Amino acid sequence: MNHRSISLVLGSLVLGSLGTLLVGCSDGDGPAQPSSPDVTGTTYFQAAKPILDGRCASCHVDGGIAPFALDTYASAKQFRDSIKSAVEDRTMPPWLATDGCADYVADRSLTDEQIATIGAWVDEGAREGDPAAEAAPLDAVTATGLTRVDRVLEMPVDYVAQTEPDDYRCFVIDWPETESKYVTGFRANPGTPEVVHHVIAFLIAPSQVADIESLDAAEEGPGYTCYGGPGTNQARWIGSWAPGNPGYDFVPGTGIEIVPGAKVVLQIHYNTLTAGALPDRTSVAMKIDDSVERKAWIQPWTNPQWLDGGEMVIPAGSEGTTHEFGFDPTPFLSNDKPLRLYSAALHMHVLGKTARTEIVRADGERECLLDIDRWDFHWQGAYGFAESKLLNPGDELHLECSWDNPTNKDVDWGEGTTDEMCLGAYYVSVEE
Numbered sequence: 001m002n003h004r005s006i007s008l009v010l011g012s013l014v015l016g017s018l019g020t021l022l023v024g025c026s027d028g029d030g031p032a033q034p035s036s037p038d039v040t041g042t043t044y045f046q047a048a049k050p051i052l053d054g055r056c057a058s059c060h061v062d063g064g065i066a067p068f069a070l071d072t073y074a075s076a077k078q079f080r081d082s083i084k085s086a087v088e089d090r091t092m093p094p095w096l097a098t099d100g101c102a103d104y105v106a107d108r109s110l111t112d113e114q115i116a117t118i119g120a121w122v123d124e125g126a127r128e129g130d131p132a133a134e135a136a137p138l139d140a141v142t143a144t145g146l147t148r149v150d151r152v153l154e155m156p157v158d159y160v161a162q163t164e165p166d167d168y169r170c171f172v173i174d175w176p177e178t179e180s181k182y183v184t185g186f187r188a189n190p191g192t193p194e195v196v197h198h199v200i201a202f203l204i205a206p207s208q209v210a211d212i213e214s215l216d217a218a219e220e221g222p223g224y225t226c227y228g229g230p231g232t233n234q235a236r237w238i239g240s241w242a243p244g245n246p247g248y249d250f251v252p253g254t255g256i257e258i259v260p261g262a263k264v265v266l267q268i269h270y271n272t273l274t275a276g277a278l279p280d281r282t283s284v285a286m287k288i289d290d291s292v293e294r295k296a297w298i299q300p301w302t303n304p305q306w307l308d309g310g311e312m313v314i315p316a317g318s319e320g321t322t323h324e325f326g327f328d329p330t331p332f333l334s335n336d337k338p339l340r341l342y343s344a345a346l347h348m349h350v351l352g353k354t355a356r357t358e359i360v361r362a363d364g365e366r367e368c369l370l371d372i373d374r375w376d377f378h379w380q381g382a383y384g385f386a387e388s389k390l391l392n393p394g395d396e397l398h399l400e401c402s403w404d405n406p407t408n409k410d411v412d413w414g415e416g417t418t419d420e421m422c423l424g425a426y427y428v429s430v431e432e
């Protein structure tokens, strides 16, 4: 592998739906252990409410991203049977990382004991209990949000989606700073939330600006179509946003450098299925600092040969086809210095079944970073490590994905929804 193939990798990223990168990275400490509810009286107020409030209500409130609220006794009782099966199946709360791989910040998964408590509450008739003796709340695990806004970059004009129901559009925005600065936090402000499905901000280096501008000029109307990345080989993420995300500060002491003359491209996925094609003008808010202790960036990772076709085939009608890749990235990413990893994310499309990324140490020892044993395209995102990991020269960054292909067509790497991918992404810095 050489530098050319690595830039090829960077340029071919799709990750349109990678979801919420770096949520939960704002704090170096793991979440506090929740106090265990009183399970002797398995009633709503004595047992179920603390769990529903602490692990569900951030999304299940009126106006939240979940389809119904779960913040009152009446609503919890109404949905009791589906609540029980969703928590027992571990489909709710959404958290794809399997236990025992690594410890993460803002881990919102339920403990076995909490799942048993919900089950017992439902089985014993979903009783209300005594509101006056309400059990203590659990510690919240929701992200802290973006703590300071220094710059807001807005789409220059309104845009109305042109293809239905999905339109992936890129908008080029000038970077206003005249000196090198570091982005240290990120949030998107969707202009018309009914149609904005996700937003990714890409950083375009000055040397790539001309390419981007010609793409923009080649198409009618504001922006240009960009299902995959923004269309240049060296684009990097700054941040990404999906509904329900309050934004996030990056890991303290770290930031992504942006030099004068760079541009920011906002890739917006519009979905007009429910609301129709409404005009939108979305902006992104950033926290910016003059300097940081450690320059960091979001590093995508995959086998460059998979991109050429023929090397990551998932045969028609196959089950459990697995492809894997491991390589020491330090010679070309960090001049043979160690890399510090703060978070990991994995990306496949809809045929994905399992995915795993780990460090294979020079002595063969394996350290798990992220393991997903029931892939769900709709719940992608980055998992921030409770303790950052060091990848030393000689270690391999390893990636493995498996798929079921029930269709009658061979599937290969590609950017379309019926193609597949196997990709890791890590927030990293060089360890000096």
Ligand code: HEC
Residues within 6 Å of the ligand: 051, 052, 055, 056, 057, 058, 059, 060, 065, 066, 067, 079, 082, 083, 086, 087, 091, 092, 093, 094, 108, 110, 244, 378
């Ligand atoms: C991060 C946001 C989020 C959190 C936290 C969350 N939910 Fe959900 N929930 C959703 C969304 C969105 C849906 C709609 C279906 C989907 O998109 O998967 C949903 C759907 C459901 C459903 C419908 C059936 C199903 O499985 O799809 C149930 C029941 C449910 N949630 C219960 C819970 C419970 C109980 C908790 C807490 C223990 C919880 N949810 C936490 C977002 C969330």
